[in-house]
Amino acid sequence: MSQTREMLRDGIADAKNDKSIVKPYMMSHGTMECFSLKESRKFYEEFLGLECVKHAPPAMGVRCGLKFHIIAVEVGKAVHPCNVLNHWGIDVTSKEAVDQAHADALVHKDKYKIRQVLPAQDQHGIYSFYLEDLDHNWWEIQYYPGVQHEDMFDFGDRFSMDDDTPVPELEEIKARLST
Numbered sequence: 673m674s675q676t677r678e679m680l681r682d683g684i685a686d687a688k689n690d691k692s693i694v695k696p697y698m699m700s701h702g703t704m705e706c707f708s709l710k711e712s713r714k715f716y717e718e719f720l721g722l723e724c725v726k727h728a729p730p731a732m733g734v735r736c737g738l739k740f741h742i743i744a745v746e747v748g749k750a751v752h753p754c755n756v757l758n759h760w761g762i763d764v765t766s767k768e769a770v771d772q773a774h775a776d777a778l779v780h781k782d783k784y785k786i787r788q789v790l791p792a793q794d795q796h797g798i799y800s801f802y803l804e805d806l807d808h809n810w811w812e813i814q815y816y817p818g819v820q821h822e823d824m825f826d827f828g829d830r831f832s833m834d835d836d837t838p839v840p841e842l843e844e845i846k847a848r849l850s851t
Contacts (some may be wrong), residue, residue: 676737682844685825701741704760706807709746709808715784715805716744719776720762736762756790756802759810766815767799773813774801 689695706712709732716722716734724744726732735741742760764770770792778790785806792801800814814820831837 685822695721698806699740701743703743704807704809705747705751706744706809707746707748707751710742711785712744712746713808715786718784719765719780719784720811737836751807754810756810759802760811761814763811763820764815770801770813770815775812777801777803778804779800786798 683830687695709726709730713724713732716724720736722734722736724732724734730747731743731745733741737776764773764781774789775794777786780786780791781789783814787804787806787808788802789801792799797815798816798820804810812816815822
């Protein structure tokens with residue numbers, strides 16, 4: 673049995689959209705920009721362990737574990753840098769795996785043109801670190817004891833949409849980015 677199937681016995685979340693105008697049955701993909709598909713693919717496959725397929729001259733699909741994919745679009749120097757608040761999350765099976773990935777990111781920083789590797793830390797209920805890749809895309813490599821996706825939605829809203837209370841973790845991230 674694959675690791676994904678062990679962790680996720682049921683990978684389906686029923687759409688709760690009875691009152692919406694659009695009635696989608698699933699969220700299927702997102703997009704990100706890259707300078708070069710060839711260089712980015714090497715990083716995605718060799719370092720992050722993602723599966724890639726080039727399905728169009730300027731684009732490739734990227735996935736891992738679920739029926740959701742990212743389309744990486746080659747735009748060359750027209751890449752729009754992102755900040756850490758716009759990131760892709762990758763789950764690993766333990767805190768030790770996070771620490772190993774962090775150590776590997778530092779060792780292989782030059783080989784894969786990784787721009788930044790932030791310290792690993794406990795934050796918002798998980799243990800993780802962020803890294804900025806060669807295309808200015810951010811990745812969070814994290815360990816959560818369980819399945820964060822399920823817990824987040826099972827717990828439901830924990831804050832009112834009318835609550836303007838600052839979130840300390842978000843303020844810390846903003847402060848780090850401004851220095």
